[in-house]
Amino acid sequence: MIESRELTKYYGDFPAIEDVTFTAEPGEVIGFLGPNGAGKTTTMRIITGFTPPTSGTAIVAGHDVQEEPLAARASIGYLPETVPLYTDMTVREYLHYMGGLRGMSGARIRSRVDDVFGLCRLEEYTDSLVSKLSKGYRQRVGIAQAILHEPPVLVLDEPTIGIDPRQVVETRQIIRGLGGDHTVILSTHILPEVSMVCDRVLIIHEGRIVVMDSAERLSARLGGVSRVVMDVRGPRAQIEETLAQVDGVVSVEISDAGGRQQFVVECAPGRDLRVDLARRVAEHGWGLVELRAVGLSLEEIFLRLTTEDEVSAA
Amino acid sequence: MSVRTVRTIWLRELRSYANSPNAWVIAAIFLGLSGLSFALSVTGRYPEATIRGFLFGPIGPIGAFFLTILLAPALTMRLLAEEQKLGTIELLLTAPVRDIEIVLGKYLAALSILSSMYALTLYFPLLLFAFGNPDVTPLLTGYLVLFLVGAVAVAVGLLGSALTANQIVAAITSLAILLVLWLFNATAALGSPDDAWTDVVTFLALSEHIRDMAFGVFDTRDIIYFLSLIVFFLFLTVRAVETRRWR
Numbered sequence: 409m410i411e412s413r414e415l416t417k418y419y420g421d422f423p424a425i426e427d428v429t430f431t432a433e434p435g436e437v438i439g440f441l442g443p444n445g446a447g448k449t450t451t452m453r454i455i456t457g458f459t460p461p462t463s464g465t466a467i468v469a470g471h472d473v474q475e476e477p478l479a480a481r482a483s484i485g486y487l488p489e490t491v492p493l494y495t496d497m498t499v500r501e502y503l504h505y506m507g508g509l510r511g512m513s514g515a516r517i518r519s520r521v522d523d524v525f526g527l528c529r530l531e532e533y534t535d536s537l538v539s540k541l542s543k544g545y546r547q548r549v550g551i552a553q554a555i556l557h558e559p560p561v562l563v564l565d566e567p568t569i570g571i572d573p574r575q576v577v578e579t580r581q582i583i584r585g586l587g588g589d590h591t592v593i594l595s596t597h598i599l600p601e602v603s604m605v606c607d608r609v610l611i612i613h614e615g616r617i618v619v620m621d622s623a624e625r626l627s628a629r630l631g632g633v634s635r636v637v638m639d640v641r642g643p644r645a646q647i648e649e650t651l652a653q654v655d656g657v658v659s660v661e662i663s664d665a666g667g668r669q670q671f672v673v674e675c676a677p678g679r680d681l682r683v684d685l686a687r688r689v690a691e692h693g694w695g696l697v698e699l700r701a702v703g704l705s706l707e708e709i710f711l712r713l714t715t716e717d718e719v720s721a722a
Numbered sequence: 723m724s725v726r727t728v729r730t731i732w733l734r735e736l737r738s739y740a741n742s743p744n745a746w747v748i749a750a751i752f753l754g755l756s757g758l759s760f761a762l763s764v765t766g767r768y769p770e771a772t773i774r775g776f777l778f779g780p781i782g783p784i785g786a787f788f789l790t791i792l793l794a795p796a797l798t799m800r801l802l803a804e805e806q807k808l809g810t811i812e813l814l815l816t817a818p819v820r821d822i823e824i825v826l827g828k829y830l831a832a833l834s835i836l837s838s839m840y841a842l843t844l845y846f847p848l849l850l851f852a853f854g855n856p857d858v859t860p861l862l863t864g865y866l867v868l869f870l871v872g873a874v875a876v877a878v879g880l881l882g883s884a885l886t887a888n889q890i891v892a893a894i895t896s897l898a899i900l901l902v903l904w905l906f907n908a909t910a911a912l913g914s915p916d917d918a919w920t921d922v923v924t925f926l927a928l929s930e931h932i933r934d935m936a937f938g939v940f941d942t943r944d945i946i947y948f949l950s951l952i953v954f955f956l957f958l959t960v961r962a963v964e965t966r967r968w969r
């Protein structure tokens with residue numbers, strides 16, 4: 409449904425993306441994950457035909473974005489990063505206008521506008537001026553215009569950014585519900601979001617795809633507990649040594665944040681050592697004040713994946 | 723090209739004009755000042771039953787032609803600059819719409835507003851008929867050439883608006899282009915009368931092609947001149963929108 413072949417885009421001498429190649433099957437939800445400046449937006453702008461690639465091709469629903477731009481664009485619904493809306497229109501007027509631009513008939517626009525009001529829970533705001541909406545509702549209007557013409561392909565650039573947690577959950581449900589009928593590409597910084605919403609994950613780092621995997625396998629690879637923070641009362645050096653001897657522990661560091669004696673225990677990937685660690689502390693009769701698992705930050709994951717990649721490539 | 727898409731964009735822009743004070747203020751200034759020009763020209767010491775005073779202005783250059791050149795950039799500056807500023811251009815350029823359809827829709831919207839302003843001055847010739855015995859031909863060719871100057875001014879204004887995301891910069895750019903077009907023939911004074919330069923600038927200057935028609939002389943070469951300018955500036959605007967994709 410979407411085929412991207414060796415897409416490369418230079419801004420001057422600077423490569424925003426290089427050799428981005430992937431395919432998306434009909435009905436698949438693909439997540440682009442990457443830190444700021446990775447090239448997610450650039451890739452999406454090429455696929456939607458907003459900006460031409462320096463080299464490479466993108467084919468959407470069988471149409472080359474460069475060769476048959478109108479046919480390719482007609483099969484895409486796009487939510488740009490900064491949801492751009494005409495502030496002087498009401499939500500309804502805006503959707504009617506977008507429908508008109510997509511060449512929908514008047515009758516079809518009317519019935520679809522009512523549908524998307526329901527789907528995106530916009531019923532109460534149909535006749536509000538766009539400029540009066542909150543960020544989260546603007547985001548919904550953005551999604552509403554993207555799905556209005558029932559395109560086979562949806563490109564959503566950070567669809568859940570800037571909206572409150574309850575709306576995030578609803579928005580994810582909407583997107584999840586769209587997969588199946590639509591092929592969806594979405595971008596995000598939020599790791600759990602990809603595993604919740606996407607079938608497949610594409611990790612982009614510095615303009616290149618570093619990992620392409622199914623969401624389950626990726627979370628298995630990164631999953632489980634990999635770092636445990638323990639607040640233990642007792643002899644410092646002895647505790648450190650004992651914890652380091654537990655099977656599966658990679659390293660132990662001590663931090664004295666807030667005047668407390670905290671041990672940061674790095675575990676082997678995919679292993680949950682919390683029970684083992686707690687038992688060992690109890691055996692020695694030390695006071696275990698706190699024990700909690702901490703996830704990896706996105707930056708650490710990229711670091712891990714990119715270095716892991718370099719190791720396996722070497 | 724899809725007429726429906728052009729119409730969709732045209733209608734949106736018309737509504738946007740109607741909802742913003744901008745167009746109303748511009749119309750008020752135009753109608754006020756051109757009305758004053760007309761009033762002065764028909765009540766002066768040597769009143770004449772023509773619209774020449776309305777077109778050229780009895781005092782200084784403040785007639786309908788010059789007002790058009792001053793006000794058209796203010797009318798058009800929003801059209802494409804705002805889309806770039808708000809980022810709505812991203813959705814417009816990723817919709818299944820040709821660049822030329824976008825340009826034409828917006829062009830026709832601004833031209834419609836300007837034409838409505840001209841239409842509201844039609845009571846000047848009616849007054850001439852009521853109180854005098856005017857010549858009909860200069861009235862017809864006068865309004866025709868006014869419309870053509872307006873059509874050129876709006877095309878230049880749209881080009882300025884395509885070049886930048888800043889409305890003020892857009893207005894100043896298009897005003898500069900229009901003033902150069904308007905005053906081009908003044909540079910003829912720099913050369914000798916039968917210089918090639920004189921011929922070129924005289925041919926290109928807007929004001930040279932206005933005079934005959936404003937006085938009732940119809941010449942198809944003037945019409946072709948205006949139409950070429952319109953096509954030329956609209957073509958440049960389409961190219962400017964295209965290059966917007968590379969930025």
Ligand SMILES: Nc1ncnc2c1ncn2[C@@H]1O[C@H](COP(=O)(O)OP(=O)(O)OP(=O)(O)O)[C@@H](O)[C@H]1O
Nearest residue numbers: 419423424442443444445446447448449450451969
């Ligand atoms: N119009 C432009 N001109 C010059 N450089 C650009 C332009 N657009 C993007 N870039 C550069 O290309 C790189 C990729 O940017 P892009 O917007 O695709 O990143 P992103 O993955 O979407 O980041 P974010 O998560 O912050 O949205 C960045 O280094 C950015 O500075």
Ligand SMILES: [Mg+2]
Nearest residue numbers: 448449450489
């Ligand atoms: Mg981005």
